[in-house]
Amino acid sequence: MHENENHDKHIKILLVDDEEELVSTLSERMEMRGLDAAVAPDGPQAIDAIKIRLPHVMVLDLRMPCMDGMEVLRHVKKHNPEIQVIILTGHGSAKDEEQARRLGAFDYLQKPVDVETLISRIRKAYRHTL
């Protein structure tokens, strides 16, 4: 087993996206790789999920119903700054990336992303929480 994979089972991940088929499949692929990934379909449910189970890393879409991803990011960084947030979006404006990074996003990725690339960024984000 690769050294990274020993740590993987300790990483708690929360995937937040209103494309439920995307996050459910992604979480299943992560579980097959020994990662612990929960899902939330929107911002309010993501905030509720954090209260129950604090993730190390949150993978967050930007454009969602109920609550915009930027609002979720702002909320998380205010109340749980220890959570590292990776933005995963199909909305590719440089302005959004700049704002997300200014609000404290750890990384900013464009959809679609290779699962191994995403996992490697999650590992990197997790190391920042230690």
Add this chain to the structure above:
Amino acid sequence: MNPETEKTMAFFGKMTANLTHEFKNILAIIQESAGLMEDIMAISPLSKEKYQDRFNNSMATIKNQLHRGMQLAARFNKFAHAPDQTNAQMDLDETIDHFCTLTERFARLKNISLQAGKGTPPGANLTTNPVLFYMALFYGLESCLAVLPANTSISIAPAEKNGRQAVEIVCSGPQAPSADEFSDGLRKSDSWNELEDAAGQLEAEIECETRNLCLRLIFK
């Protein structure tokens, strides 16, 4: 660039950004579903059986997303050809149905449902400038989205008013605003000026029927 061209470019930019976002979501779902199938194929043959349902579900998801993508692409292609002619005959039922598919995400992001209604009489046509027609519909929709709360509905359909061809954008739902709030809110919305501008160029009248929360565009 003159102000009219700038406005048209801004409108096409909004529509294109919205649709590329949809396509990226579709591609991401297909990529993950295909990836999951690949993962299942790679595991030991002995444990494959327990993943059979998941494998089949992934296949179904890919087919559904391909269908969603093809529908969007076909409508987007038609929309992209709107500037080809400055005056064209448009089938209103079909055009409004396509418009609602292309803009459904704007409503979904506010938790508002959007659907194309059936016109009366069916099969109505309108000869007009297609780009300005789409712009008027879009800014009419945006104005309504600005005044409606979540869990409400919008229906867009062709109609007739005093013997003239019209399009009605009708808002409804238990949480829908009062008639006064609806009327004031529309006029104060960011898109109202753009709506007036597009309607003006089409020589269309804008009518706000507060009784049934209807924004009506009446064409010449």
